[in-house]
Amino acid sequence: MxxxxxxxxxxxxxxxxxxxxxxxxxxxxxxxxxxxxxxxxxxxxxxxxxxxxxxxxxxxxxxxxxxxxxxxxxxxxxxxxxxxxxxxxxxxxxxxxxxxxxxxxxxxxxxxxxxxxxxxxxxxxxxxxxxxxxxxxxxxxxxxxxxxxxxxxxxxxxxxxxxxxxxxxxxxxxxxxxxxxxxxxPKAERKASEKIDYLGSLFLSLTITALLLGFSWAGTKYEWASSQILGLFGAALVCLVIFIFVQTKAKxxxxxxxxxxxxxxxxxxxxxxxxxxxxxxxxxxxxxxxxxxxxxxxxxxxxxxxxxxxxxxxxxxxxxxxxxxxxxxxxxxxxxxxxxxxxxxxxxxxxxxxxxxxxxxxxxxxxxxxxxxxxxxxxxxxxxxxxxxxxxxxxxxxxxxxxxxxxxxxxxxxxxxKRNMEDAAASGKGVDFSKLDPETAKELAAFQNPEMLLDQPKLEQLHQTLPADVQPVFTQMIDMLRDAxxxxxxxxxxxxxxxxxxxxxxxFFLREIPLRTSNKMPGEEAPEGGNKQDGKVKLVKAEPVK
The missing domain is CATH 1.20.1250.20 (MFS general substrate transporter like domains)
Structure with a gap:
């Protein structure tokens, strides 16, 4: 084009x-x-x-x-x-x-x-x-x-x-x-000589999927050393080896x-x-x-x-x-x-x-x-x-x-x-629920989650509905969550x-080569720059950009 x-x-x-x-x-x-x-x-x-x-x-x-x-x-x-x-x-x-x-x-x-x-x-x-x-x-x-x-x-x-x-x-x-x-x-014509690499596409997709699932679940849904995570990384490695082998054979x-x-x-x-x-x-x-x-x-x-x-x-x-x-x-x-x-x-x-x-x-x-x-x-x-x-x-x-x-x-x-919240509780900065009545303590403990901080209207509404003597405790809990x-x-x-x-x-180790002024690679035959002789175009080699 x-x-x-x-x-x-x-x-x-x-x-x-x-x-x-x-x-x-x-x-x-x-x-x-x-x-x-x-x-x-x-x-x-x-x-x-x-x-x-x-x-x-x-x-x-x-x-x-x-x-x-x-x-x-x-x-x-x-x-x-x-x-x-x-x-x-x-x-x-x-x-x-x-x-x-x-x-x-x-x-x-x-x-x-x-x-x-x-x-x-x-x-x-x-x-x-x-x-x-x-x-x-x-x-x-x-x-x-x-x-x-x-x-x-x-x-x-x-x-x-x-x-x-x-x-x-x-x-x-x-x-x-x-x-x-x-x-x-514009519509391009299909390259008839090219064939789709179905097998390579399959194993490349499997490699990527297993690898990303392993990293996504490790440390959250499963432990890093769990059988599930090791299994996913192992599957990614096996699929990668097969993919590389397939690529060496594919046309x-x-x-x-x-x-x-x-x-x-x-x-x-x-x-x-x-x-x-x-x-x-x-x-x-x-x-x-x-x-x-x-x-x-x-x-x-x-x-x-x-x-x-x-x-x-x-x-x-x-x-x-x-x-x-x-x-x-x-x-x-x-x-x-x-x-x-x-x-x-x-x-x-x-x-x-x-x-x-x-x-x-x-x-x-x-x-x-x-x-x-x-x-x-x-x-x-x-x-x-x-x-x-x-x-x-x-x-x-x-x-x-x-x-x-x-x-x-x-x-x-x-x-x-998790570590910061545990440290806060151990250092005495956390909320001491033992000083509250069991029902109020249970209610507040349910909200001791950083997810609460992401919905400010709900947070303010909850604060207003609490009794006046409990509101300072709630404020202390929110401050602790924000610090963590x-x-x-x-x-x-x-x-x-x-x-x-x-x-x-x-x-710093990236090799720089000049940006070409044509899509033709240096040394390729190119009609650009050719001259007409006897009604024909004489092809000349494209010179590298200096």
Whole structure:
């Protein structure tokens, strides 16, 4: 599609951006309101599963669609992704318990994975690596804008309307995106020589599923050394070995192992994995500080995260243009990741809403500077025929990192919270229920759960219904819960920062090659630059960019 006119390319990009925004806004609009939704539906112990299932299904969909879109083209998969996402969002609004919400969010995840894999690869089809820098920055800005609008709107909706509308309000945008893709996106011809790697797809999916379930349940539902968790990790290892063997024999492997002989692809994917593990694993718990520790409503909680998104929108757009102008990208990763670390360290020690805002600004600057780099590094290092599967591999490692990070941070959070509450009780800071009458003590003990902190209206209502002599005891219990939650979040943010530090160190070892001005690899035969002789086009070899 590189030969299309610039006007047609821009029109197609508008359709792609509409589809991406539909997926992104539906994700961010729920983020701030999720603690309240969990408080309404119940099941705080399954809080991470609502996110984990979304990441799990989107991860599997992303990697499978990468190779399939190389065979069949991007258009049918973007359309299918929008349909899956619409169905998942529609059903999520009808959830009556946490289990239904998890299932329906899984369906949404399938749609999101397909949309994102196809959209980022389509940009590679349309533009040369040098031009992709600008468009990657714009696409990052779309995520940033959805992060500005989504949390604020989500907080307002959950405070003023039924939470179901969080999932339904943008469904018309999905229909518009579907029509735009259907009308504008060119249809690609199937590569007849390519065959679908069914066996490889099966064992890759089984590997990912067993691995993520193991990390999600370890330390929460089961002990890390339990037979269930060891069995899942063992199953993941066996499936991985079989998958690798299948890939060595497959004529058209779903994830070619030859990709990982490329040091740029391998190191970029490792950095993306570690960075997302630290970043996503920690940031998912930011609403717990704002709403649970500081007692801010979901509406104002969205305002706290807004500066991060604004900084990311501005910086990613500017950095994307600079990358396209200079053809250099490594310097921005070297600058961006340390700034992200600084933001996360501020999160670890924040003790007010204003410190949270400062942390968000610093983190957003780092995110905007560093994040546009790693999709470009992978796409620039592979042949156009491998664009889909290479982009999918990049997103696979990022999603795996994010999902495992969320699961591990969830375990850290729960363990730290339990330990802090036990320490508070042992040190005498806890509530002495023996001084209350048995009936009141029993009633208050039932509410000695950090989940109470996430529903401020219910908390205030309960406080008002208690007898005057019991209210000070209730206030003491809430303060103890907030202190325990705050200390636990410090542990989570420090763990996340440590992982991003590791990713920062690895960036220095990333080999940089100039961004090409054509989708043709250096040395390939290319009609561009040829000259006509006797009515024929003389083919010349494309020179490497210097």
């Amino acid at each position: 590189e030969e299309l006119s610039h006007k047609r390319k821009v029109t197609i990009m508008m359709a792609i951006i509409a589809a991406m925004f539909f997926s992104a806004i539906n994700q961010t609009i729920v983020s701030t309101a999720m603690p309240r939704i969990i408080a309404i539906l119940g099941g705080m112990e399954y809080y991470t599963w609502v996110i984990t299932i979304y990441m799990l299904t989107s991860t599997i969909a992303t990697v499978l669609v990468g190779k399939l879109s190389d065979i069949y083209g991007r258009k049918p998969f973007i359309l299918a992704g929008i349909i899956f996402f619409i169905i998942g969002a529609f059903l999520s609004g009808f959830s009556t318990d946490i289990y239904q919400l998890i299932i329906y969010r899984g369906i949404q995840g399938i749609g999101a994975g397909i949309i994102m894999a196809s959209a980022f690869t389509a940009v590679g089809d349309l533009f040369s690596p040098r031009e992709r820098g600008k468009w990657t920055g714009i696409m990052m800005a779309v995520f940033g804008f959805s992060s500005v609008l989504g949390p604020t709107l989500g907080g307002w909706l959950v405070d003023n309307m039924d939470w179901k509308w969080l999932f339904w309000i943008f469904l018309p945008l999905g229909v518009v995106a579907f029509v735009m893709i259907l009308m504008l996106f 058209s492997p779903v994830l070619p192992l030859s990709l990982f002989r490329n040091d740029i692809v391998t190191l970029s994917n490792i950095i993306g994995f570690i960075m997302n593990a630290g970043m996503m694993g920690a940031l998912i718990y930011l609403p717990f500080f704002v709403q649970g520790v500081e007692g801010i409503s979901p509406t104002y909680s969205g305002y706290v995260t807004m500066p991060m998104s604004i900084a990311m929108v501005i910086l990613s757009t500017v950095i994307g243009r600079l990358i396209s102008k200079t053809g250099k990208y490594k310097r921005y990763a070297v600058m961006g990741l340390p700034i992200m670390v600084a933001g996360m360290l501020i999160m670890a020690f924040m003790n007010s809403v204003w410190m949270a805002v400062v942390a968000m600004i610093v983190f957003g600057i780092g995110l905007g500077v560093g994040m546009p780099v790693f999709s470009l590094t992978v796409q620039n290092a592979v042949k156009p025929s491998e664009l889909g599967v290479a982009t999918a591999s990049s997103q696979l490692f990022r999603n795996l990192g994010g999902t495992i990070g969320i699961a591990v941070m969830g375990t850290i959070m729960q363990s730290a919270l 939650l705050s200390s636990s979040l410090t542990t989570v943010f420090l763990a996340g920062a440590a992982l991003v530090v590791v990713a920062t160190i690895l960036v």
